[in-house]
Every structure is written in C-alpha cells, then in structure tokens.
Amino acid sequence: MSEAQGMSESTGLSRIPFTTEAESQIQSLSFWLTVVGWLNIAAVVINVINLALPTRNFGHLINGLIHLLVGTWALQAARAFQGVATTDVADQAYLVQGFTKLRAIFLLQGAIILVGMAFVAAVLLFFVFTPRLG
Amino acid sequence: MIISMARWMRFIGVIKVVGGLLTGFFLLVGVIYLGAGLSTDLPALGKLGRTVAENRLTFFALALFALLLTVAGTLLGFVLYTAADDFERVARSDEADQDYITAGVRQLNTYFKLSILLGVAAVLVGLTAAIGLASQAQVQVQVGL
Numbered sequence: 215m216s217e218a219q220g221m222s223e224s225t226g227l228s229r230i231p232f233t234t235e236a237e238s239q240i241q242s243l244s245f246w247l248t249v250v251g252w253l254n255i256a257a258v259v260i261n262v263i264n265l266a267l268p269t270r271n272f273g274h275l276i277n278g279l280i281h282l283l284v285g286t287w288a289l290q291a292a293r294a295f296q297g298v299a300t301t302d303v304a305d306q307a308y309l310v311q312g313f314t315k316l317r318a319i320f321l322l323q324g325a326i327i328l329v330g331m332a333f334v335a336a337v338l339l340f341f342v343f344t345p346r347l348g
Numbered sequence: 349m350i351i352s353m354a355r356w357m358r359f360i361g362v363i364k365v366v367g368g369l370l371t372g373f374f375l376l377v378g379v380i381y382l383g384a385g386l387s388t389d390l391p392a393l394g395k396l397g398r399t400v401a402e403n404r405l406t407f408f409a410l411a412l413f414a415l416l417l418t419v420a421g422t423l424l425g426f427v428l429y430t431a432a433d434d435f436e437r438v439a440r441s442d443e444a445d446q447d448y449i450t451a452g453v454r455q456l457n458t459y460f461k462l463s464i465l466l467g468v469a470a471v472l473v474g475l476t477a478a479i480g481l482a483s484q485a486q487v488q489v490q491v492g493l
C-alpha cells in the first residue's frame with residue numbers, strides 16, 4: 215500500500231477511468247503473463263536439471279538465464295497490470311511498470327533473433343567463401 | 349518507452365510472419381516429397397528414410413500439425429504487429445489513448461493465450477509421437493526385424 219502511494223505521489227494519475235471491459239482485458243493479460251512467467255520458471259528448473267546431468271553444455275546455461283529473465287519480467291508485468299485492474303492508487307505508474315517489463319521481454323526476444331540471424335549469415339558466408347577442401 | 353516496445357513488437361511480428369511463410373513453404377515441399385516417395389524407402393534420407401517410410405501416416409499427421417502450427421504462428425505475428433500499431437498510436441497521439449491501450453492489450457491477450465496453448469499442444473503432440481515411434485522401434489527390435 216505504501217509503495218503504491220509513493221508511486222502515486224511521484225508518477226502521475228492514481229486512477230485512469232478504464233471501462234469495465236478494458237479492466238477485464240488488462241486482468242486477463244495479467245493472468246496470461248503469469249502463466250508465461252511460471253512456464254519460463256519451469257523451463258529454468260528443467261535447464262538446471264540438465265546442467266546436473268553428464269550431457270550438460272553451455273547452451274543449457276544460456277537457455278536457463280534467458281528463461282529466468284523472461285519469467286521474472288513476465289511475473290513483474292503481470293503484477294503491475296493486476297495492480298491497474300484491481301486498484302485505483304497508481305494506475306499510470308503500474309501501466310508504465312507493466313509496459314517497461316513487456317518492452318524488456320520483447321527487446322530480449324528481438325536481440326536473440328538478431329543474434330541468430332547474424333550467426334546464420336556468418337555460417338552461410340563461411341560456406342560460400344571458404345574454398346572446398348579436397 | 350512505449351514507442352520502443354512497439355518497435356520491438358513490430359520487429360518480432362514481421363519475423364514471425366516471414367518465418368512462418370518460409371517454414372510453411374518448406375513443410376509443404378517436405379510433405380510433397382514424402383507423398384511422391386509413396387512406394388519407396390526414401391533412400392535419399394538414409395536411415396531416417398526407412399523410419400519415415402514405415403511410419404508414413406504418423407509423419408504425414410505430424411507434418412499437417414506442423415503446418416497448422418506454422419499458419420497459427422504467422423497469424424500470431426500479425427496479431428503482434430497490430431498490437432504494436434495500437435501502442436504506437438498511444439504514444440504518438442493524444443486522442444483515444446484508453447481505446448488504443450485497450451485494443452493493444454486485447455491483441456496481446458490473444459497473442460500470449462494462443463502462444464501458450466499452441467506451445468503446450470506442440471509439446472504434447474511431439475511427446476506422443478516420440479513415445480509411439482520409440483515403442484514401435486522397441487517392438488521391432490524385440491521381434492528381430
């Protein structure tokens with residue numbers, strides 16, 4: 215409560231007059247983000263188990279880290295959107311927090327895509343420009 | 349910050365749409381190749397070809413399911429792109445912000461809901477197929493084929 219009041223005092227509208235349908239949509243988004251968050255946390259657990267097995271590799275560590283970040287941000291965004299839908303103390307601040315976490319998730323996914331595309335391009339260039347052996 | 353989020357959403361949406369179309373094309377080529385080799389053991393695929401030839405119906409069903417997933421993935425990319433448009437309008441205009449936020453949130457709901465459901469379905473179908481093929485291979489080994 216005190217955290218929300220603090221947020222309200224410093225960061226804008228305490229109540230945004232969303233319609234009932236809008237609040238229901240925001241609450242639904244909070245639910246699905248919670249599911250996404252916990253699925254990613256489950257993936258982290260699976261990666262940790264894989265790291266304990268003899269078939270572990272560096273990819274499991276990177277994978278686990280990515281899932282941990284996405285899971286944490288998804289749960290934080292879910293909590294923020296839940297705050298928008300169920301309280302009237304810091305709607306604008308909660309919205310900003312929610313969108314910040316969503317942006318982080320999409321930025322990470324976009325960065326992974328860019329790294330993957332760069333890797334594929336590097337491999338293709340290697341096969342095109344490397345003289346064939348034998 | 350909202351504009352930045354919308355840009356990344358738009359980028360991922362475009363990648364999903366283009367990736368989905370390309371994947372769908374290669375899947376169709378694969379299905380046609382499987383169908384064209386109906387009476388053979390698909391020698392070009394080596395050991396995998398024999399497995400595919402012996403379980404043709406299973407692999408056809410898996411290919412069709414993968415095609416459905418690809419189409420759904422392409423549509424989800426479009427949904428994400430549309431959500432990005434709505435959020436960008438929130439940031440760039442001062443009219444109907446609440447309506448645009450609601451529209452964007454509705455699209456994001458659809459995106460996450462379908463992503464989760466499709467992901468769970470893909471894992472279940474993949475596990476079922478793997479268990480079925482593995483048990484069939486086990487039976488064949490025991491029978492001595």
